[in-house]
Amino acid sequence: MASILMVASEGLPFVKTGGLADVVGSLPAALSEIGHEVKVVLPLYKKIAENNFQDLTLCADYTVSINYHEVPVRIYSQTIDKVAYFFVQHQGYFERDALYGYEDDGERFAYFQKAVIEMLNQLNYWPNIIHCHDWQSGMIPCMIKETHDFDPRYRQIRFVYTIHNLAFQGNFGPQMLDSCLGLPYYLLDNGNVRYDGGISFMKSGILYSDKITTVSPTYSQEILTPQYGEHLELVLNMRKYDLWGIVNGIDTKNWNPKTDPDIPYHFDKVNLKAGKALDKASLQAELGLEQNPDVMLVGVVSRLTWQKGFYLMMEQLSAFANAPIQLAILGSGESQIEEAFRNLENANKGKIAFYKGYNEALAHRIYAGSDLFLMPSLFEPCGLSQLCSLRYGTLPLVRETGGLKDTVDPYNEYDKSGNGFSFAAYNAQDLVHTLYYATDVYYNRKEDWDTLQTNAMNTDVSWENSARTYSLLYNELMSQ
Incomplete structure (x- = not known):
């Protein structure tokens, strides 16, 4: 079994802006359960300092060079459920109101990565594998291989790099190469870190890591194409034989309809129908929807952005208004989508x-x-919302892309298999057609609907299978 250090910019139970935090919050514990030693390192953000500082232990105090100055670093730690968490403290860089979106993000996360690399030396902690997540840790394999290769303690480390969102790549000006990262300019000349006249943290992670993963098998193939590759498809194709697609899971203790403290009525597969009926009635009352146990209630929990497909809905708002359904939407995002949904509700x-x-x-x-x-x-x-809905016996209607295609098996009316509904082409007509197909099954094929709900709750959405696949990947790396 391996000793693994996960490096990430966010992670539950401490701080979250997106799905990366869910992965970093759940995967280490799942890996620990099967025998790996896993530690996690995160920046010490303002929220963590406010909520958790009294539980942290100072374990190192040193400096790293940023902009030709020695900048202090403090490392704190805390252990939760067999997983040790390290936190890199710098009040100026990290104790801000938001996690990202600042002009000095490149400098902030260059500092974070340098601090992590030196932390190994300061703590005399030498993992078999450093598992880096997204652009905020993408330069670590490059910096270790290019500037610490003389040290056998660093040289024996293997690197895994996981792409959670290829659209955010950490692209910055070339001057950062020397001033913040301490790397030679020939890496710009030979193309190893060069991207669009500057440098790319994500490209570097892809090229310098021993294995690259992304968060579903289908997405791992999609990103090799211009349609999904975000201008890195050629780089990814260079590494396609080292690219693994491993679907995410969810925390099945937190997402459990049998024990969930946030829902008024608990249920499992045995009392699924009765429990969901009570929760539905309660939700209708809470949101001001007509109290009707028979109408199909369609839920949405999402960021309201172009990526999530809501412009398709906006093309067909009248079809949603006229469909024999109720609609409950929770989310925020682009003002145009928010306004359309507000107007839809008012009408x-x-x-x-x-x-x-x-x-x-x-x-x-x-x-x-x-x-x-x-x-x-x-x-x-990957998508996590469809996994949560399956866990609660709520049938997902998805477009066949990325992790949605890998986790939602469309209803087959002949053998009664499936756990949801799906459509392939990205167009509004197919979305509406699939919605009306789902309503037909709901109203006119009750037994089939019940079977699909049971199938949904029987779907394994835990981290267990994914952790075993990561374990295979780690073991393969250690045997090389």
């Missing part, structure tokens, strides 16, 4: 409810109380 009071923003507890109640869950994404590296 259809009692039938359509739109909650602008994010409310974790309400999200749980939408998963539990809905009959159908809508997720028509343009692209979706």
